[in-house]
Amino acid sequence: MATATNTNTKVVLNQYVPYGRISSDVFTVQTASPAPSEADLSEHDILIAPQYLSVDPYMRSRLASPEHEHVPAFIKGDAVNGPGVAKVLASKNPMFATGDMISGFDIPWAQFSVLSVVPGSHMDHMVQKIQGPLASVPMDWHMGAIGLGSFTGWYGLTEVGKPKPGETVVISSATGSVGQMVVQKAKALGLKVVAVAGSDEKVQYLKNTLKVDAAFNYKTVSSYAEALSEACPKGVDIYYDNVGGEFLDAVLAHTNKFGRVVACGAISGYQAEKGKLYGIKNYHQIITSQITIQGFFISDYYPTHYEAFVRDLSTLVKEGKFVYKLAVTYGLHNGPQAVIDMLEGRNFGKAVIKVAEL
């Protein structure tokens, strides 16, 4: 059990990197600090050991600078954190018992952590006991099928994209955390699904397993315009954008009257060198084709839409219309490389870290 371990492996932020590609020296993997134990708990505290940690594109913003307007930055010298599933090892909080599983948005990337869950505080909303129907779901699903990315894709497609059967939807990063859900929900809604990914292996998976109507590898097509014309002979009605940049520009030129762009992510630019960010030139298409581009940030929609999402997902799963692929990295010490690989698009499936079994 926890108390048998004296040291605590942590992934700690070493330096901020405002622009450009990150390398592993952004993080330090600390293995020498002492592990907290039950004796360290005050009232409301729980001692946790994460089992799965989520590796997500928005982490790039959190390590760019100590100040960030929209998501809190990671703190230099502290463990980074993010969505995760953890086991409660000890508790001085009446809401949690030893052995409970929890999910949370700010789980530290450390083998052991103490969380203070004061009722009514911010942290209270960020940590939930996994119970009820959700407790019978495999734990990795909390990172995957019913996790942040999947909910993001479901909300973005249905509420922001406002799809109508028969329309053509284009999805970038289609095998990623968000894209997998968008692709499969769009198919279930009767859309024509055109999926874009960054390797031939991903494209084959999209075609053979997810049964999309068309898919291409954006890295090897001779031009985005040609690939889009061929895949979308009737033009694009909805573009579910996870990448931004030059590909967005190309899609705008192919978007139909009253088309919608779901502005979900812009990973193509997250690692741009200073002053080298690609600028969108086809703004005039937004005017002439009466396009709507709408950004959204999923954390606002948990209270209003998460329950409906879980219900709908369970129907999709029962009807055999949903599978979800994880790209699992084993061991917290491999966390830095998992972040780098995800930002470089080398993960095939939603990127997660499986922390070593206790």
Next chain:
Amino acid sequence: MATATNTNTKVVLNQYVPYGRISSDVFTVQTASPAPSEADLSEHDILIAPQYLSVDPYMRSRLASPEHEHVPAFIKGDAVNGPGVAKVLASKNPMFATGDMISGFDIPWAQFSVLSVVPGSHMDHMVQKIQGPLASVPMDWHMGAIGLGSFTGWYGLTEVGKPKPGETVVISSATGSVGQMVVQKAKALGLKVVAVAGSDEKVQYLKNTLKVDAAFNYKTVSSYAEALSEACPKGVDIYYDNVGGEFLDAVLAHTNKFGRVVACGAISGYQAEKGKLYGIKNYHQIITSQITIQGFFISDYYPTHYEAFVRDLSTLVKEGKFVYKLAVTYGLHNGPQAVIDMLEGRNFGKAVIKVAEL
């Protein structure tokens, strides 16, 4: 009368100019062609003499190339055309009588023209007899206060911008054809109005006559970011965009959560040299601030909204909440220069040509 004139002054497209700034050799002012007369009329035809012609930014698209997806290109060797008010000099059409005033969207830039108005045809919808309450309005208002630009601003602000009292709206090209309406309707709706224009004279007019809350000359401010911070201490809720480009980028960085960009025009880029169009870099702000950018094209909304617009405008005028400034160029032969001046932002007020009195 018409038949007393033997020649017909026309502004004819001389060459297409795909990129860059246009000069007067884009047009030829023809003065030697014979004028049509009553004898030239067939069934459904009317002989017209325009009194006012509208000079609008979207003309730049129409003279860029012979093929254009969204607005029909001008035809090389033919008179250019656009919104205008004309007098009927002779008619073989039962819907129009000699002496009637008409307004239309495709009035040729010629002293005299023959229009075929076949009931049910496309042209039938483009030409209307000015009658009923609209006949008592000064004729120049058909180009101005109740014209295309004013209706555009009214629809864009109210239907696309979805304003709420107390919100801050920023308007570029604020003394232009569209901007004047946006500014005044926004004030009437109880918004905080921040107006942007390209000369100190325009800024003074916005402050002193249109009573905006803040205004600045974008050409002389030290930075867009500073000017916006100062003018919008609570951030921007709605940006009514007539210019696109670098100023749009700056506004995106100042836009509040759930802000809206009304994508109406992008005149800053209409005359860009090939490959030199400014690209929008702040796309990520759309995501993180959950901004909606929506383009629209006013011609679709005449059937559904024009009547409500005219009613609302008449209320605004009665309540002393609306004035409208025209930048009048006299004489058709000065038409080419009027187009150039408008594209360079030298018009102060909505640009129109007053064709010589008959």
